[in-house]
Amino acid sequence: MDEFRLHAYESVDAAAIKPRHFHEGQLVLLYNSRLKLFPGKLKSRWWGPYVVHKVYPYGAVDIRDQKSDSIWKVNGQRLKAYVGVESGMEARELATLVDPKV
Known part of the structure; x- marks a missing residue:
C-alpha cells in the first residue's frame, strides 16, 4: 500500500497539477472549459485578462472583470x-522602411 501511495505522489508532477501562486492586482487569463463543445482551431481557450481581486487558501481565487467590474470565484x-501589455500601456516599435531600389 505504501508503494502505491508513493507512486501516486510521484505521478502528480506528470499530471500537471502544480501549485500556482497569485497575488492581488495581478493580471491573469481564465481557461474556458466550455469551448470543447464547439471546437474551433483558431479560437483561443483563454479569456481575459482579469485582475486578481482576492486569493483564498487552498487555491480559490476571486477575479474581477475590468470592463464590467463583476467578480467571480474560480x-x-x-x-x-497574463504575459502581455498591461492596460493603459502600449508597446510601440519604430521601424524605418528603406527602398530596395536605392
Whole structure:
C-alpha cells in the first residue's frame, strides 16, 4: 500500500497539477472549459485578462472583470499569469522602411 501511495505522489508532477501562486492586482487569463463543445482551431481557450481581486487558501481565487467590474470565484488551476501589455500601456516599435531600389 505504501508503494502505491508513493507512486501516486510521484505521478502528480506528470499530471500537471502544480501549485500556482497569485497575488492581488495581478493580471491573469481564465481557461474556458466550455469551448470543447464547439471546437474551433483558431479560437483561443483563454479569456481575459482579469485582475486578481482576492486569493483564498487552498487555491480559490476571486477575479474581477475590468470592463464590467463583476467578480467571480474560480479555481486557481483554471488561471495562468497574463504575459502581455498591461492596460493603459502600449508597446510601440519604430521601424524605418528603406527602398530596395536605392
